[in-house]
Amino acid sequence: xxxxxxxxxxxxxxxxxxxxxxxxxxxxxxxxxxxxxxxxxxxxxxxxxxxxxxxxxxxxxxxxxxxxxxxxxxxxxxxxxxxxxxxxxxxxxxxxxxxxxxxxxxxxxxxxxxxxxxxxxxxxxxx
Ligand SMILES: [Zn+2]
Numbered sequence: 001x002x003x004x005x006x007x008x009x010x011x012x013x014x015x016x017x018x019x020x021x022x023x024x025x026x027x028x029x030x031x032x033x034x035x036x037x038x039x040x041x042x043x044x045x046x047x048x049x050x051x052x053x054x055x056x057x058x059x060x061x062x063x064x065x066x067x068x069x070x071x072x073x074x075x076x077x078x079x080x081x082x083x084x085x086x087x088x089x090x091x092x093x094x095x096x097x098x099x100x101x102x103x104x105x106x107x108x109x110x111x112x113x114x115x116x117x118x119x120x121x122x123x124x125x126x127x
Contacts, residue, residue, distance in 0.1 A: 017062040020080075024057035027087050032056060032121040035079065037114045039068060067100045067112050075102015077114050086120060094118050 023030060033055035040048045049068070055061075063083055067075035077098045086094050100112040 016064075017060045020060050020062040022057065023055055023059050023061045026061040027084075029122055030057065030087060030120060031123040033083065034119040034121075035063070035065075035116060036118075037065065037077075037116040040113050040115075041069065042108060042111050042113075065114070067102050069100075069102075069104065069107060069112055071104035071107055072100065072102040072111070073104055075100040075104075075112070077116075079116065079118065082116075083118060083120075086118065090122070092120050092122075 035053045063079040065077040095117045097115045
C-alpha cells in the first residue's frame with residue numbers, strides 16, 4: 001500500500017466512524033461499554049496483546065476492531081452485532097472468540113483471532 005492509499009483508507013475509516021453515530025443515539029440508556037480483548041497472532045512465536053477499550057455515550061458507536069497485521073486486507077473484528085444484540089437483551093456481559101476474515105498475500109487464512117469480553121453499563125433510569 002502506498003502512502004496515498006494509506007491516508008485515503010484512514011480518512012475512510014474516520015468517515016465510517018462518524019457514520020456509525022454516537023453511542024448515546026444508537027443505544028440510549030447505555031452509560032458505558034468496556035471491551036477487553038486478547039489479540040492472538042498465529043506465527044512461529046505466537047504473540048498476544050491485551051487491549052481494553054472504553055466507550056462512553058459521547059463516543060462513536062464504531063466497534064470494528066482493526067486486525068494488527070499490516071498485510072491484512074479488509075480484516076478486523078466487527079463486534080457491532082455482538083454488542084447490539086447484547087444491549088437488545090439488556091445483558092451486561094458476553095464473552096466470545098472471533099477469527100479475522102481478512103486476506104493478504106503472505107497471510108494464512110486464520111492468521112489472527114481475538115477472544116473478547118464485553119461489559120455494558122446501563123444508566124439507572126432505564127429498566
Ligand atoms: Zn487480519
